[in-house]
Amino acid sequence: MKRKVVWKTNSQAQLSLLPPSYDDLVPEHHPVRIVNNILDQIDITSIERTYKGGGTSSYHPRDLLKILVYAYLRNLYSSRKIEQALGENVHFMWLSGCIRPDHNTISNFRSGKLKGKFKKIFNQVVILLAEQSYLSLKDIFVDGTKIEANANRYTFVWGKSIKTSRTRIENQLKSLWRYVETVYAEEEQMPNQPDSFKAIDPNEVSQTIDKINKALQGKDIDKKVRQKLNYAKKNWPKNIAKYNTYEQQMGGRNSMSKTDPDATFMRMKEDHMLNGQLKPGYNLQAATNNQFIANYTLARTTTDTTTLIGHTEDFIAGYGKPPETLTADAGYGSDENYTYLEDNNIEAFVKYNYFHKEQLDEKRSKHKKPFAANRLFYNNETDTYYCPMGQPMENIGSHVKKTATGYQQKINRYQAKNCTGCQLRSLCHKSQGNRIVERNHKLVRLKAMAKQKLLSPEGIAHRKQRCWDVEAVFGNIKHNMDFRRFMLRGLDKVETEIGLIAMAHNLKKVSLAM
Known part of the structure; x- marks a missing residue:
């Protein structure tokens, strides 16, 4: 026998004396x-x-x-x-x-x-959460990820292309002046050469073209030359002004988007065409603890190496003091970064290039380059390296190398006395003369300190935590929060937007912990 179905009632048409709160x-x-x-x-x-x-x-x-x-x-x-x-x-x-x-x-x-005010609000919230023991500002884990800008993917400007266009205009100006010289080759009076052919100032380019036109006035010249001069007068000064504007907007970068000049073209992991193409974006740097975002900054560079100092300075400005420890991957290991962290008494657990490869080679007791410079014995007292055959390599001088950020590195050079007839020469080096090695002693010392810290029990614990701490935050933002592309344009506005994302992430973590 079929049972009677009982339906739940609703009160859609029922009037209530007091509305619900x-x-x-x-x-x-x-x-x-x-x-x-x-x-x-x-x-x-x-x-x-x-x-x-x-x-x-x-x-x-x-x-x-x-x-x-x-x-x-x-x-x-x-x-x-x-x-x-x-x-x-x-x-x-x-x-x-x-x-x-x-x-x-x-x-x-x-x-x-x-705009420009949200960061202080974010810092207040983080301090409040730290007081409630949700996170600690003493130990931070730093990493970066790239987020696509709200810009057209195909309206790009490349710094190298601008340099090529300038050079082309300069060469064509010189070519036009050489044509003037051929026209006046059989005459005694030769017009004065323009002061410069540099395609830098639009007014100077325009004056140079006018001078060439004046020199050829009344002369029987080639039709194609006349057409080129007309085109140059109409377009080249305008193009030079455009190039100057682009270079000013790029501010030393190699690329930018016309629809968002603050965005730089970067290679994204999320590729809609699956062909590894470059897209305009920003490099988000985040410092986390217990999967809470303690600090964020946006960089317009494609690499993480040059972002660490600015990010740490921003952290100090927001909270009044530096963190006690900072953990980051090999993308941040550099002479400048190690020096900065050491000068600010921040204990750094920061990998350097080939750190994992070194550990793997030592574990296998196998080295692909046993005669590499870092494998040679060094006598600190005499400032001498020794080649694989035991021959001393004395210091022959040094030079200063300047990085892209302006940081200066002192590079020492050491040369072997006589490699002629050495049985190991073909394995040791490929140069024609005696072998020369270059060493940055400061970086060697800093890497040795970093290696010691990274291999300590505390360093291993920090390295393990970094993987699930900061990278999990990026995974949550991009996949759970579905934020892969900015809504706003311009560095000031996208900084506000990523700040809202960071605060929303933190408060969602609080709600899950309750």
Whole structure:
């Protein structure tokens, strides 16, 4: 016998004497309550000062800040979708107190009012979480990841291309002047040569073209030369001005996007065409502890090596003191970085290039290059290296090498006295004369110290933690939060946006821990 189905009733048409409270509809430990409670404790005076007053009333910046942070926590990054959620989502209604700012207000607050001011708010939240023992600011783990910019992938400018175009214009100006010389070859009076053919200043290029035109005025010249001069007068000064603008916007970088000049073309792991192409983006640097983001910075360089000092300086500026320990992978191991960390009394567990290869070779007791410079015996007292045959290699001088950041390295050179007839010469070196090796003694010392720390029990523990600490944060941001591309353009604006992502990540971690 079939049993009677009992349906649950609803009260859609039932009138109530008192409407339900939104507070009753929000669970006690819901993330929206955490966002509300923590941001109520934060000083936002710096944002309040940006409001001039007068005219119509304004939405309070604290309310707008709560809305944005919670929206990012819920993977809502579009201002229009946030506006829609404020009218449909109970949690947004409770958090906002039923205010309904439109998408323009939300967007202007995010890209305008928060610009340059959000970092201090983020630091306050991190300090509050550290006081509650969610994370520690003493030990940090640093790594970087690249995030695509909100820019056209195909409107690129390359620094090398600009140099090539300048050189081409310079060569064509010289070629045109050589044509002038051939025209006047049989005449006694030769016009004065232009002061410069350098394609740097658009006015100077224009003057050079005018001088060539004046020299050829009234002469029977080739039609193609006349066409080239007309084209040059019309386009070359304009192109040089454009190149100058691009170089100023690039600021020493090798590339940029026309739609977001602050973005640099980088090779991304997330490749929509699966062909390893370059895309405009920013290099996000993050310092984490217990999978909480303690600090973030955005770099416009493709490598991590040159970002560590600026990132650490930003950490010190935000919290008033440096961390006690810093752990990073081999991308940050350099003479300049080791020196900086040593000078600031930061215990560094930072790998250098070939660290893992060295360990593997030592484990196998096999070296592919047994006669490499780092395998030679060095006598510190006499400042002498010894070749594989025991022949002394004396110091023959030194030179200073300057890195891309301006850091100076002292390189010492050592030369063997006589390699002629040596049985090991073919294995030892390929140069024609006596072997010369170059050594940076400071870097050798710093690498030896780094190796000792990395192989200690404490160093092994730090290296193991780095993998699941900082890299897990990037995985959460890109995959769980689905944030792989910025919504805004310009370095100042994307710094605010990644700050909102970082704060949303931290507060989501707090909600999961409760």
